[in-house]
Amino acid sequence: MIPRSLAGGLFLIVRRSLAQHALSTAVAALASALACGLVIAVFAVRQQAHDAFAGSASGVDAVLGARGSHLQLVLNAVYHLDTSPGNIPWSLYEQVRADPQVDVAVPYAVGDSWRGWRVVGTTPERFTRLEERKGRRLAPAPGGRVFDPALREAVIGSAVADSTGLRVGAEFHPEHGLSHEGAEEHEEEYVVVGVLEPTNTPADRVIWIPIEGVFRMGGHVLRGAGTEFRPKPGEPIPDEAKEVSAVLLKFRVPMAGMRLDQAINRQGKDATLAWPVSRSVAELFDKLGWMDRVLALVAWLVMLVAAGSILAALSNAMNERRRDFAILRALGAKRRVVFAAILLESTAIGALGAAGGWLVAFALAAGAAAVVRAQTGVVLDAAQVHAAAAFAPAAMVALAALAGVLPAVRAYRTPVADTLAPVS
């Protein structure tokens, strides 16, 4: 296409130059795309992870557990990660359950697994009263149901079903401990009576059984009363002997959290109340904050290196292009025209990189989301757009333009007569 304006002429010069130096253009644009995508992905994944983890805990106001770390308690009872910090007596569960300001109190007992999938003992209220996400409870898919608390029945998360092939009617023997490697199978056999609908939360990775089943699992010793108690088949277990890993709480009024926090954390010595759960999530991300900052720093440095590659690509081409610039100047092009042509070229490479950066960011975020989902069950929202998707490409384009200044100055200074004229 023949240019009809000076701007059109500039674009033609840039287009032709990019095509003439296709390899160096492609390498510089690719480096820019990777850098830009990395910056976007670091910020976006961080935000998505924060929101997804916070969202996964939205149905629980607080977690009551053994004296220790709030974060460990939340990771264990809400995200089904980490180990339990210890147990608390059943009486504490009964106590908070009876509190008029507590709407729901669901016991949580952990200690067994099956093929690496965590087996959690709880009550049917976990499915009927607690929300997993805002407005969404754990619900068995059609053809399944919640376990009978008096029987050896299990309800499994969708990720467990997908991965292990367990279906309604399947039987399994829980294994002692949370690791599959070298674990001993319990004698008790459980039958799957329900597969939960996918929730995209860590609950998808859990096998749920009645809490009574955990108490009575072969080899389990209960120490709720301070002494060891081994349940016998057919005989009731005294409440004082029972113990649980944690209690998930939903309050009727926010004041309850403050009051229980005062009573349990500040005045008590036996237990810990992780309240609000969102604070523990924030604490988790605060602890990981240094990693974010290092990653962001590395990403920004990669962006600088990408700008350097643009500078190198343009600088390397300058010698062969000096004659072109001198010809353009001899034809009447002003110095600022050749300056602008180089600046436009470097900016164009940066813009190509910025555009590619979105694709790279999407790919990186999708990869990160797959890893997070596989490891935690938390699903990142890939559709969520972070401000980095705007400021990183803008920064890339600006840096690319900056990288073009030095070669542009060289083009600006091209001596026309010396470059063109043969000695005569």
Next chain:
Amino acid sequence: MPLLQLRNVVKSYAAPDGATAPVLDVASFSLEAGEHVALRGASGSGKTTLLNVIAGIVVPDAGEVVVDGTDVARLSEPARDAHRARTTGYVFQAFNLLQGFTALENVALGMLFGGIADPARARGLLERVGLGDRMSYFPRQLSLGQQQRVAVARALANRPKLVLADEPTGSLDAASGAQALALIREVCREAGAALLLVSHDAEVLGAFEKRLELAAINRAPAGATP
């Protein structure tokens, strides 16, 4: 008033020993509108420097270089660039085509800097120089003679009043050179443009009614060009 008038134009270059060596010292030289003049000069006689001074590519140390009523020696660089783009066409010995651009783009880009956006004229000029079927060819795909014709079309594209030609046949064989020279003169005549051609080739000079020895107007010693 002549289209081109040089008065007391001096240009010197720094010699390797630090001293300045005059390469151009022209007391007076003029060219009328539409006039065709050939200047003969040996290598190092300052031919190219003279043309560069007239084109405003090189600024003289002293003197007046009046082209179409404007003393280009007193203009700022951007003003010289604009003036050159509007008034002067330049045919180089080495053609100096932009290698990454087609024949048509070479002509059209030259026009843009003179403020003319007229693809039809660019096409017309290429057809006029016999390259109607080579417009989308890149210089490397053209013979030397064809490249020279593109350079001629480009020099004429902005309807210049003055065309400067620096050894325009120097890279061509005798037959092609004669053809190119005839073409340059023909299209300049058609456009009413004055032509100032410098060459050391007696055959080229023989084609001109008015021809001068550069040494006759340039008082600087020959061989001083850097």
